[in-house]
Amino acid sequence: MSSDPDSPESADALLERLRTEPHRRHNPLINEWILVSAGRTHRPWQGRRETAPTDPLPTFDPSCYLCPGNVRANGERNPDYAETFVFTNDFSALRPDTPTDRMVDGLLRAEGEAGACRVLCFDRRHDLTLAGMPVTAVRRVVDVWADQTSELAAMYPWVQVFENRGQIMGASNPHPHGQIWAGTALPREAAKEDETQRRHHEATGRRLLLDYADQEADGPRVVEANHDWLVLVPFWAAWPYETLLVARHPASRLPDLNDGRRDSLAAILIRLLARYDNLFGLSFPYSMGWHQAPSGGADDYWQLHAHFLPPLLRASVRKFMVGYELLAETQRDLTAEQAAEDLRAASAVGVAVGRSLDGRAGAGEVAAS
């Protein structure tokens, strides 16, 4: 680690001093800064507290749009699927037949966006989560993610695989499921990461996130590691317990992964999600998603990775991105190093049950999404 050339201090010593003082950190993946104000987590909290219903979920819910054999909002009946099930979202935000016309009128620009929105049920059982599923079942989910990516990447430049888990993340249906959206344009976050990774590759001949993974390996921000994957709280994390899951060998998309790397991915996913659930002893809400190289061009600059963006700061206190975050820049109270230490201290085995921030509302995400 090299430090500021104008300063005689080492980078580690500088960071140690900065850690207890308000400071900014740079996110090279999107070329943006965040403000870190360590110590503010001790301030008294009188705002909203998330509640934790204690009802255990049934293995099958007759009112769930995602359970096998049930009728969805558009009248279609789900098959009696045995493992995973993919279907086109009944209320898709993107449709394949949309014309991609462009409109420019002075400062006003618009363009049609064609695409697809699919829902992926991870398991037939209503009460499971990825963290509680056997490794073979999570491996099946990895395979479906990869297969869906291949299929949609043949038609669209951007394929977004993601999961919203927990009612406070907008998933009011607790049935284990994720989504896959594909579109014609590079969305905002993809465009930022495309630019930075291209530039780094042009300048160095290497992939930005492989360099980052090498720099962080065995360091204070690592949460989980195996031969193929690294999970860390990124130096520039915005959400309190945000993590980044990076492939440690060159890979641009999920379909690039061989059997061994898919198995080790399933294993590390379960360990990470168990740590999240065990951190506060509840079913941890999050948005997660894969960032894969856009299709249709060179892809050797882009390193496959996933972001986990959980909102909770404490068991019943969520971080809101408001005020300064919306108007100036993202601010966090907990250092990335402290968050990584907390996650390492939580068990990576076994899932806390009995407490959940998920409600059991019947009108599920599928009806709304």
Ligand SMILES: [Zn+2]
């Ligand atoms: Zn269900």
Ligand SMILES: [Zn+2]
């Ligand atoms: Zn990314």
